[in-house]
Amino acid sequence: MELHRQQCQNCRSYNMRNLLVRNPGEPQKVYVRCVDCREFVALYTLSDYYHHGKGIESYLKSHGSGEVESGRDMLADFKAVQETAVEGFENAIEQLKKEEKDA
Numbered sequence: 524m525e526l527h528r529q530q531c532q533n534c535r536s537y538n539m540r541n542l543l544v545r546n547p548g549e550p551q552k553v554y555v556r557c558v559d560c561r562e563f564v565a566l567y568t569l570s571d572y573y574h575h576g577k578g579i580e581s582y583l584k585s586h587g588s589g590e591v592e593s594g595r596d597m598l599a600d601f602k603a604v605q606e607t608a609v610e611g612f613e614n615a616i617e618q619l620k621k622e623e624k625d626a
């Protein structure tokens with residue numbers, strides 16, 4: 524696994540702010556801005572998005588494709604995504620600690 528913290532190309536800061544942009548019919552976008560010098564740092568176009576602690580309603584809104592699925596299937600999907608997200612996050616933090624970048 525390769526792990527990077529997002530860093531500002533302008534002032535080398537690691538303090539980032541994510542601006543989440545949703546437009547109907549388009550994949551969600553995340554514009555990353557440096558908190559310290561306010562420079563535009565990066566843009567992510569999301570094929571998938573999970574926001575921890577926001578619950579299934581937020582998840583479904585982000586994945587509103589209009590597909591007909593049973594509530595049971597969607598709940599199972601959500602739980603699987605939640606589990607994978609938390610696991611991936613914990614792995615990333617563990618890696619950060621190993622690389623002594625957990626600041």
Ligand SMILES: [Zn+2]
Pocket residue numbers: 531532533534535536557558559560561562
């Ligand atoms: Zn900066």
